[in-house]
Amino acid sequence: MTSSISVADTRTAQGPGPHAVLLDLDGTLVDTEGIWWAAETEVFADLGHVLDEVHRDVVVGGPMARSVGHLMSVTGTTATLAELTVAINSRFERLIEHGAPLMPGAHRLLTELSAHGVPTALVSASHRRTIDAMLRSLGSEHFDLTVAGDEVTRTKPHPEPYLTAAARLGAHPADCVVVEDTLTGVASAEAAGCMVVAVPSLVPIDPAPGRTVVSSLEELSVPFLRSLRTRIH
Template identity: 80%
Template sequence: MTSSMPVAGVRTAGRRGPAAVLLDLDGTLVDTEGLWWTAESEVFAELGHVLDDAHRSVVVGGPMSRSVGHLIEVTGTTAALPELTVAINARFERLVERGAPLMPGAARLLAELTAHSVPTALVSASYRTTIDAMLRSLGREHFSFTLSGDEVTRTKPHPEPYLTAAARLGAAPADCVVVEDTPTGVASARAAGCQVVAVPSVAPIEPAPGVTVLRSLEELTVPLLHSFLRAAS
């Protein structure tokens, strides 16, 4: 398991770039949003419910309790939230074992952040077991630590995950750049006071103050991350 202990010695004064980069996982670094929808669709199909694609953008990027709760409401299933959550996570992990491809530009970006010694953390609404499974593809060495949705009291869109990650790295939130793919994640990062780079996956995201929208991680470089904070200062 990747350490979730505070990381000391992160430089904030006199910095030339971001004090830290905080990265989302599903749909941002790993192309898993489709796998989550497949897992949800298969589990609900076994209960006799066909999920309408219209709900896909609603459940993307949020905690399991919210996503599954929404699907329970729209389908009217009598299955309970805890058992559905366990079933969907188990189905998802089986799908991941067959292979979860990285998003375009993800491997290059992680290698570049590591080469430039930029403190980097993974901040996800996914469970710890899910993160650990996908770290085999991502490489644990690229992250100072990882933070899962079951390791915080309130997950995205609440700011707690990004506030917690910034604090563990000893960085002010305003000196951090968050990379996200969903409106839920962007809302969490903005509420925490971070600069945001959004690379939309399923749901559209509009540019806004403090939110830069890119088409792909292939467009994101360390010099560009530096420029976002210079513009905000």
């Protein structure tokens, strides 16, 4: 995705604060965690397996390989990881054909970041096709770039996705704020050396050095994000 405003121009114009804001997708900007579970449930049902709700918290929010690997283990399915990944991604895309629900405050935050010229990246463990499908709801114009899980060698919780986004934006990771909803994503961002705002979705996340926890994106604003260095340090 491209922007009409250059990263170099916006950085000098934005004043003190983060040089870039890097945002997770599922569960952070878009309320898709339940949709992913529905897609997984339907695909495994087609194979004759009923997924117990007890596994939902284990698989939601994690990388596809880990999530599907867990479900393969508990069901004993003979389908391969590659086959299941394709089937689940395809089912998910069908489920969001008519749009995906945004998290409260997501549209307002993205619009505000764009209005203030803050370089912004979408960093997701989801595959490129899935991200592009959800950008129809989010608006690709809000992002200077997007990083998909199948475009990096190692996905979250490894720091590579966030290091990649920061490098492509020309920003030092320590000058970037990451917004995440899961412990997996927080671990990735912190390993990359970024400041973190956690907006927990399914599993509680505790405050920690370099990490601020809020209950909703509605609490976030450009002034809030610009104040994080003072709050954290």
